[in-house]
Amino acid sequence: MAEFFASYGLFLLKVITFVVAILIVVFSIAMLGSRGRKPGSEGRIEITKLNEQLDDMKEALSFSLLDEEAQKVAAKEKKAEEKSERKAKKAAAKKAKKQRGDGETVVAESAKNRVYVIDFDGDIRASEVENMRREISAILTAANEQDEVVLRLESGGGMVASYGLAASQLDRIRDKKVPLTICVDKVAASGGYMMACVADKLIAAPFAVLGSIGVVAQIPNFHRLLKQFNIDFEMLTAGKYKRTLTMFGENTDEGREKFVEDIERIHSQFKTYVNDRRPVLDIEKIATGEIWSGQDVLDNALADELQTSDAYLMDKCEEAEVIKVQYKKKKTMSERFSIGIQNTTDGLLMRWLDRALKARFTIG
DSSP states (O other), rough: OOHHHHHHHHHHHHHHHHHHHHHHHHHHHHHHHHOOOGGSSSSEEEEEEHHHHHHHHHHHHHHTTTTHHHHHHHHHHHHHHHHHHHHHHHHHHHHHHHHTTTTTTOOOOOOOOOEEOOOOOOOOOOOOOHHHHHHHHHTTTTTTTTTTTEEEEOOOOOOOHHHHHHHHHHHHHHHHHHOOEEEEEEEEETTHHHHHTTTTTTEOOOEEEEOOOOOOOOOOOOOOHHTTTOOOOOOOOTTSSSSSSOOOOOOHHHHHHHHHHHHHHHHHHHHHHHHHHTTTSSSSHHHOOOOOOOOOHHTTOOOSSSHHHHHHHHHHHHTEEEEEEEEEEOOOHHHHHHEEEEEEEEHHHHHHHHHHHHHHOOOO
């Protein structure tokens, strides 16, 4: 038995060594690949035509409801229709090419207005602002005043500077006179509402939470704990108010007053920004840090309509070409590997948590 366990242990060590060696090689290749990447190859803009997606779903559902014979007829008709469309496009392209060759002006067929859709799912650092910046830049190269930009926004707020930058990116759309609609299905609070108020039209789902126009800052202080163990803490600064409150030093009333003064100043800037972009608000009434949902959102003019983003975009598909614009950053091999491990771990934890909750709340 001892010989068996010794052999098994040796085999296990060999397997672990082999796996680690493979991981090192893969990681090294990924690092070399990322070093050789060209500056302009870090990502790309992806376009999805939502009209086509909606048509495909409608067609698939209608087709599945037909009997077998009707499905065969519908399939033949669809094939003939697609063939006819290909011929028409080919003829139009040929005609345009001939016109350009003869020096004529190519007159484009009247097309529907475009609705450009972007998404922003905000964390505390507004990490998606970099992607949104690129998406907005791409849209503004093509959009005009007859088009529309729709932002599907979800955020509970976060860091002041990060969300200030995100809101400023949306201001670029307003500055170009392109209509901006912002849809909130779940939450746009604090910094999230700072972004939402930029909209020309703000739409909230019936149970979406909006508001929280306030500023909060909190910091733990371990001074008494350090003092209890005779641990000194020294901090050297230049400038009277370089540090007002600290985690380890002894905080003073003067420092607290200055800290509150700074917060009040930021809050005042926040209110001014919101009020300038949404003057219908009673800013002093709603800038208390409170949140609202449902009819209260309309009563306080925090939004213009109660509707889900899905309903709004489906209506738009009837009258315009609806295009989702998304910037996709290329991930290195090491990033994909780490994301895979993280997703696997998260999935396992969520499954075990789900099982535990089911076991806890099962009636029987």
